[in-house]
Amino acid sequence: MYLKLVLFTCLMAFCAVVLSAYARLSDAGLGCANWPACYEENALKERQPPQAGAARGHTSWQWKLHSQVVQLLGILAIAVCGLAWKKRKELRQSPLLPTLLVGLMIFMALFGILAFSYLPRPVIVSVHLAGGIAMLMLLAWIALRHTAPASAVNAGEAQSWRGLAWLGIALLLAQIMLGGWVSSNFAALACTGFPLCQGALLPPMDFSYTLNNSGLPLSVERLTAIHWMHRAGAVITVAYLGWLSFGIMAVKSLRNIGQAMLGLIALQSALGVANVLLGLPLLVAVLHNAVAMLLLVALMVLSFRLQERKI
Numbered sequence: 536m537y538l539k540l541v542l543f544t545c546l547m548a549f550c551a552v553v554l555s556a557y558a559r560l561s562d563a564g565l566g567c568a569n570w571p572a573c574y575e576e577n578a579l580k581e582r583q584p585p586q587a588g589a590a591r592g593h594t595s596w597q598w599k600l601h602s603q604v605v606q607l608l609g610i611l612a613i614a615v616c617g618l619a620w621k622k623r624k625e626l627r628q629s630p631l632l633p634t635l636l637v638g639l640m641i642f643m644a645l646f647g648i649l650a651f652s653y654l655p656r657p658v659i660v661s662v663h664l665a666g667g668i669a670m671l672m673l674l675a676w677i678a679l680r681h682t683a684p685a686s687a688v689n690a691g692e693a694q695s696w697r698g699l700a701w702l703g704i705a706l707l708l709a710q711i712m713l714g715g716w717v718s719s720n721f722a723a724l725a726c727t728g729f730p731l732c733q734g735a736l737l738p739p740m741d742f743s744y745t746l747n748n749s750g751l752p753l754s755v756e757r758l759t760a761i762h763w764m765h766r767a768g769a770v771i772t773v774a775y776l777g778w779l780s781f782g783i784m785a786v787k788s789l790r791n792i793g794q795a796m797l798g799l800i801a802l803q804s805a806l807g808v809a810n811v812l813l814g815l816p817l818l819v820a821v822l823h824n825a826v827a828m829l830l831l832v833a834l835m836v837l838s839f840r841l842q843e844r845k846i
Contacts, residue, residue, distance in 0.1 A: 536618075537626060538678065540614060541678045541681065544608065544615055545674035545677075547607060547608045548608060548670045548671045549671060549828055549832075551601065552667040552824070553828065554601040554604055555667060556820075557601075557821045558595065558597035558600075559660060559719075560718065560821060561595065562577065563577055563721060563723075570814070570815075571814070574724065616633040619633035620633075620634075628681070632673055632676060633677060635673060636673045636674065639673070643662075643663070646662060659719075661712065661719065665712065668708065668831070671832070679839040680839075688786065688789065688841060689788075693840075696782070697841045700779070700837050700838045700841055702775075704838060706768075706772045706775055706776070707776065707827070710768045710772045710827075713765040714823075714824075720758065722762045725755065725759040725761065725762035726763065726811065727811065728811070739756050739759065740756050740760035769804075776834075777797065777800055779796070780793045783796075792836060792837050795833050796830065796837070800830065803823065803827060806823040806826060
């Protein structure tokens, strides 16, 4: 019962992150009738400094659906935490992680209430994205603690790959946050070619950035720098995770995880290129976010399988 509840809550966390991306990208103008003009108009509108007491309300059905899923997620998180405390002796697991999950939910709720009307869009998007990812990771780890591994990993092999797996998670998290930074700053159109950006490997860029620019649009050079950083991060992340996938595929008990990771990396790379070449179709952009979450969960499974455990 507890494991089923945790798995369902984990699924809801995944849906909440993907729905958040869908609602955010719809607000940005992806999929609108007069693309890309609407995207540029929304960029100018969202760059306006927020007025205290004047909430920028989300009334679209996408945000309403996302809000309902988040509310359900909050109820489920409380249920998971309650059961973890009530059955802690039976489960033989510390209820610390479920408690942290509820604490994170409370923080995110307070942040949404208190900061939404005062902070600029990039900060709000980044905090919400980081919070959603943290909830998904916590739930995935809680679920993994209550599932037995299919087969044991040799202690020597596990030790050699453990740190490399966590480094892969760190790289992927940084890349996901860079993607959120591109989206929140409306920098997706800064580079419309591939593999070059504006016809050059190193186009004119300005890496200076300020959150307070009086509502003025970011310069082309600044937008290009944001987009280019995400591209450079993608090259590093794909290269490293690809190498990691091939490496763990050589370990018999980890071969399935390595194959799954390699497939997700290939799909994620294809979706990223398609976003650029096809002009940011809404479905492709949302799938790009969803596959990133699946890849993160796959890396969590790998890291769990590699952790030290008493036999």
